[in-house]
Amino acid sequence: MSATTLDSQMLDIILGKMIDTVDQSKSEIFEIGEQTRNDYEKLVRELGEVREKLTSVIYEGDELERRSILARKRLAEVSHHFKNFSEEQVRQAYESAHDLQIQLSINRQEEKQLRNRRDELERRLQSMLDTIERAENLVNQISVVLAYLNSDIKKMGAALQNAEQKQEFSIQIIEAQEEERKRLSREIHDGPAQMIANVLMRSDLIERVYKDKGVEQAFLEIKSLKKMIRSALSEVRRIIYDLRPMALDDLGLIPTLRKYLSSIEEYSNGTKLSFIQIGEESRLHPKYEVSLFRLVQESVQNALKHAKASEITVKAEMHPSRITIVVKDNGKGFDTAEKKKGSFGLIGMRERVELLNGELSILSKPGSGTMIMIKVPL
Numbered sequence: 001m002s003a004t005t006l007d008s009q010m011l012d013i014i015l016g017k018m019i020d021t022v023d024q025s026k027s028e029i030f031e032i033g034e035q036t037r038n039d040y041e042k043l044v045r046e047l048g049e050v051r052e053k054l055t056s057v058i059y060e061g062d063e064l065e066r067r068s069i070l071a072r073k074r075l076a077e078v079s080h081h082f083k084n085f086s087e088e089q090v091r092q093a094y095e096s097a098h099d100l101q102i103q104l105s106i107n108r109q110e111e112k113q114l115r116n117r118r119d120e121l122e123r124r125l126q127s128m129l130d131t132i133e134r135a136e137n138l139v140n141q142i143s144v145v146l147a148y149l150n151s152d153i154k155k156m157g158a159a160l161q162n163a164e165q166k167q168e169f170s171i172q173i174i175e176a177q178e179e180e181r182k183r184l185s186r187e188i189h190d191g192p193a194q195m196i197a198n199v200l201m202r203s204d205l206i207e208r209v210y211k212d213k214g215v216e217q218a219f220l221e222i223k224s225l226k227k228m229i230r231s232a233l234s235e236v237r238r239i240i241y242d243l244r245p246m247a248l249d250d251l252g253l254i255p256t257l258r259k260y261l262s263s264i265e266e267y268s269n270g271t272k273l274s275f276i277q278i279g280e281e282s283r284l285h286p287k288y289e290v291s292l293f294r295l296v297q298e299s300v301q302n303a304l305k306h307a308k309a310s311e312i313t314v315k316a317e318m319h320p321s322r323i324t325i326v327v328k329d330n331g332k333g334f335d336t337a338e339k340k341k342g343s344f345g346l347i348g349m350r351e352r353v354e355l356l357n358g359e360l361s362i363l364s365k366p367g368s369g370t371m372i373m374i375k376v377p378l
Contacts, residue, residue: 026142033135040128047121052208054114059212061107068104071097178290253289254281254316257296261314268304272311279318288376291352292325298349299327299372307331307370325374333364 071093078085078093085093206225210218248256258275265273283289296314303309309331317324346362349372353360358376 022142026139029135029138029142033132033139036128036131036135040125040132043121043125043128047118047125050114050118050121054111054118055208055212057107057111057114061104061111064100064104064107068097068100071100248289248293249286252281252283253292254318256289256293257314257316260293260297261300261312264300264304271304271309273300274311274313276313276315277318278315282318284323284378288323288356288378291356292323292374292376295349295352295374296325296327303327303329303331303370307333309369320378322375322377324376326371327374328369328371330369333366333368333370335366336362336364 075093075097206221261273261275303312309329312329315326356376361373364370
């Protein structure tokens with residue numbers, strides 16, 4: 001048996017162990033996420049009960065406070081005109097004031113405990129949300145890795161020796177990532193978004209606050225709750241859109257870019273985004289549409305987040321043999337020669353363009369904005 005065959009078998013054994021280990025890790029992370037989600041739902045129910053109990057205790061405390069004030073006034077009156085009251089009346093006035101004071105003290109202590117428990121539950125829920133999100137991200141990333149390993153990757157050593165096969169392999173990686181994003185997008189849409197919408201409907205439960213605290217307080221609570229929920233819904237929908245715009249599969253690149261830029265402009269606090277199309281609009285191969293959309297998305301997000309741009313223009317020029325996309329902003333710019341530690345955005349963009357045999361040009365300097373030009377042959 002040749003050394004080459006032995007090496008190949010050894011690689012197959014190592015690969016099999018890798019797949020088993022990665023798959024086991026995925027299962028363990030998934031179980032952690034599911035257990036955390038179950039605990040989260042339990043704490044949500046407990047938090048609702050604590051909030052209801054707290055509202056009731058506050059109402060009882062207000063009533064006890066009112067009665068205690070009256071009892072102290074009565075006791076002061078009896079003490080001041082002691083001779084005008086019988087011994088029994090004096091005793092009753094004193095005991096009534098004393099009992100109400102004890103009840104009020106107990107009530108205040110219970111209110112404090114409920115408030116502390118409410119705050120603790122809210123902190124734990126936020127921590128659990130972070131854990132769930134991290135677990136989901138890890139599971140998704142591991143799913144992508146398993147997709148590579150479970151494919152015909154045993155032959156990748158020979159395949160990667162050829163530049164063309166290496167390119168195709170890399171594009172398959174991107175496509176696997178996009179499939180995972182589509183799946184996650186559907187899950188978020190059917191899960192958290194629906195859940196938050198249901199929470200919004202349950203805001204009617206603030207009727208209890210209306211009864212206990214009055215119209216003004218109930219209105220403020222409702223307004224605050226609805227604002228928070230709408231903000232959460234908006235964020236969930238933004239995440240869904242970032243993961244995989246459904247319009248990309250249905251309508252193609254150009255309509256999706258228009259919709260994406262319009263949506264970003266709506267939530268970008270005053271930044272103006274413009275889109276210019278030159279040439280005849282046509283559908284491209286999915287791998288081109290996905291990659292080009294991600295490149296524009298990364299460029300626009302960089303302009304908003306890092307360049308602090310107030311104006312962003314995206315221009316797409318379509319030709320039968322190529323497509324050129326230019327993203328230009330009036331932000332603070334940067335030194336293209338400077339290498340920032342931990343910054344992988346531009347590296348990822350260059351890799352995407354290279355996988356499509358395209359060219360990426362970046363023109364920028366501090367204080368003069370940035371222009372990114374992407375040329376891809378079709």
